Amino acid sequence: MLARCSGGALTGLEAVEVSVEVDIAPGLPGLLMVGLADAAVQESRERVRAALRNSGWRTPLTRVIVNLAPADLRKEGPAFDLPIALAVLMASGQLQPERMRAVWSAGELGLDGSLRPIRGAMALALAARRSGARALVVPQANGAEAALVEGLPIWSAESLSQVLALLADPSQAAPQRQRPRPRPRGPALDLADVRGQLHGRRALEIAAAGAHHLLLVGPPGSGKTMLARRLPGLLPPLSRDEALELSQLYSVAGLLERDGGLLQQRPFRAPHHGCSSAALVGGGSVPRPGELALAHHGVLFLDELGEFRRDVLNQLRQPLEEGEIWISRARQRQRFPCAASLVAATNPCPCGWFGDPGRPCRCSTSMRERYWGKLSGPLLDRIDLQVVVRRLDAEDLGRSYRTANGSCGTDSSGSEGNGSESSAVVAGRVAKARRRMQHRNPDGVANSQLTGAGLRRLGQIETEALQLWQQAMQQRGLSARSAERVLRVARTIADLGDQDSVDATAIAEALSFRSFDQCRRAGG
Template identity: 55%
Template sequence: MLACCGAAALLGLEAHPVAVEVDLAPGLPGFQLVGLSDASGRDARERVRSALRNSGFRLPQSRVVVSLAPADLPKQGAGFDLAIALALLVASGQLDPARLQAHWAFGELSLDGSLRPVQGVLAVVLAAQQAAASGLILPQANASEAPVLDALPLYPASSLSAVVAALQGRASWSSRPQLHPCQPPFVGVDLQQVLGQSQGRRAAELAAAGGHHLLLVGPPGCGKTMLASALLGLLPPLDNEQALMVSHIHTMVGLRSAGAPLLHQPPFRAPHHSSTAAALVGGGLGPRPGELTLAHHGLLFLDELAEFRRPVLDQLRQPLESGEVLIARAKQALRFPSQTLLVGATNPCPCGWWGDPRQGCCCGQHRRQQYWNRISGPLLDRFDLQVSLRSDACASPSSSPPEATAVVARRVHRARQRMRQRNPSGRCNGRLTAAQLNGCVQLSPQAEGWWRDERLAHLLSGRRRHRLLAVAQTLADLAASPVVEPQHLAEALLFRSLERSVARDGGLDPGLAGRPGVAAD
């Protein structure tokens, strides 16, 4: 007798349908499994045998052939155990075929028949819905990380015998737990701990509100790393949909146990400057997500940005623009999400003291030019906010006490609410395309004249005008202004002064750090 049950194979972060077929034929008793690698097939065969026997089911005394189709699809892991066992029960007459019709099953079996949590449940749920499956049977421990979909019933269970009893109507399915957020108290740097650097704190608020990439330039010890850590506390918590995706990504790379509580705090990733392109963007043997994807819906902090190899940094350009990483191989192409907030920090020169009023720079212009050449112009152009920090700003804090993270985070939250009301897609200003931005930004009459000034058009390229307008709109949202005013455009333009200084002088202009709107005061 032939029986079939649906399952899924994981490739990257996506799942692909797999048909688990079982055939019982006359002949010497045996158990042959085709479609899996030798090691995975041998392990699955022994687990299924022991689980069936210890759950009280009869092992067929005939030749058993199990096929996982399509054969050319790479398949690995223990998620096929449950589907193999159920199809085997149907083929041996111990389970009515009608009970399993069009159902998918995904889970690992223990030797005693209990179901163990597996990786990739979110991807399997979405694949089952797309394939119009009647339902998905999964381990009870994975139920909390599976999204609620009206078109796909989910059937969590704790063991193989519980699955069969529920399919036969002798018992009910396990109850599905609610989503449990895993949001420990924020223990990062509070903005109040950042002394001085008022413009750096302003840039952090703008970056968090509008999703604008931020570049911090300054001498050692001026607070670049502290500002990046404090920025994480300004990002809003992840909603359930975002938490599911972030938890799924971290589970697939082994940073989170399958079945663990969902992650509702935005991820923070800070790779070392010696990281390879595969580690930063993704790839390798059996392509895996890189740091850019691990920071999805969170913050990617690249400290010592100019110390990264230029070919590695240049691979960030396309993913930062599109919000996803495309890894092409000879037989497959994988897509990894990468909607992350990039924060870069670097010294102004190799010795770190160019432009500092307290300590002189020992680098010549040629060395500074070589140092900044490690960051290509197109990548530098991706940073909407470019801020120069001064070391003496920490020793001379402003007269007014700095705002706490909680106060600024509330302002960021209100600004994001205005963005969602204005933009149906719900994207931040920094994520909008030029067409989307032009359709929702309103300039005041004074700002309209300033924006159409020929001198400004000559100064900025099309991309830079688009990014400048996005930052100006975020400034207006933070100020609760219904329109963009000239002062918003002027402040947004000052945040792009650094790249012009680098292009002109081959390093940070010593006078740049004292200009209003660019340096700390």
């Protein structure tokens, strides 16, 4: 007898329907699996047999053929255990087909019939809803996650026996409690904690407003990491669609917290410089999103940029530009979104102290040149903002502490300009500038995405500003690419200033964010 039920296979961020067909035919006992199944799916033969037996069901004593269709799609992972077990029960007359009509299922079976969580329950729920399914059966641990997709009943269970009880009487299915959406917390890491560093703080604000990538150059302890970690808190809160997409991505990666509800915070990912290209851009025999995709809608922080392998960094180029990454496997290509802001940090030279007033640099000119040569690779081409940060002196740092008699906390110059503006205040300006940018740019693309023609069309630039820009190009020998970066940044500066046209002040400020180039020229 032939039986059929529905499951799903993950293809990047999405899932597609897989029809699980089981035929019980005369012949020697055994379970044969066809339809491009990987090792974990092949192993489900043993798990399914044991789970059925240990849950008190009959396993057929003849030949059982399991086909996973479409045959040209690679099926991975243990999530097919449950639909296979249910199809075997149907084919052997132990489960009425009517009960499985338009019901999708997914779950890994333990030998005792218990159900273990799977990756990508959200993507499966979306695919099931699209196909008009009546319900999706998932392991208990995936219930809350699947229920983030509205409009599809989710039946979650802890074991195969519970699944069969639910199928017999769906009214038993406990409604998945949608956890109240946690109110987005204010940023835990506030810009108010950063003393001084006006240039670095301003760069963060511009990066947040125009979605520009940022390079921080400075000696150890100058606050590069401290600044970078405060960028997510300056970005606008995630919209509902962004939160859903991000949660779906983490669900596919198997990183969504159990019962954690929708992700509300923009991610901050800081991979170690020794990481492999698969860890950074994604991959593996079962393609999974890498750090770049996990930073989607948030920040990817590459600390010690010069220590990353060049070939690994090279792979970031195209995805960073396109906002999506394709991972190719033998038979298919999987797509993951990765619209992340890049913040890179580096020491100014191998010893770390070049340009520091307090400590001499021990590197020779040729050492520095080599170091900079390595840095100025292809990735630096994509970075609009460069900032050289200096270490604060003891006096500056001391001001961030309150003394026992309650003094301090402000600059000797008073509260003006002490750089202790909070993230909330800066985020307010960023939100306003972003609205302006989205209103003006076609398809609401960020200023960082504008290139030649787009910049010319959109950026009204004042005559004086144009002259200053041309002058800087000549005097500093800026390449066309660098000059374009200056214009993009100036456009964002004008947006932050609520101005329609780019004036000379905006150009001058934008030019100040090429300081690593300047520093190199001075010391090279």
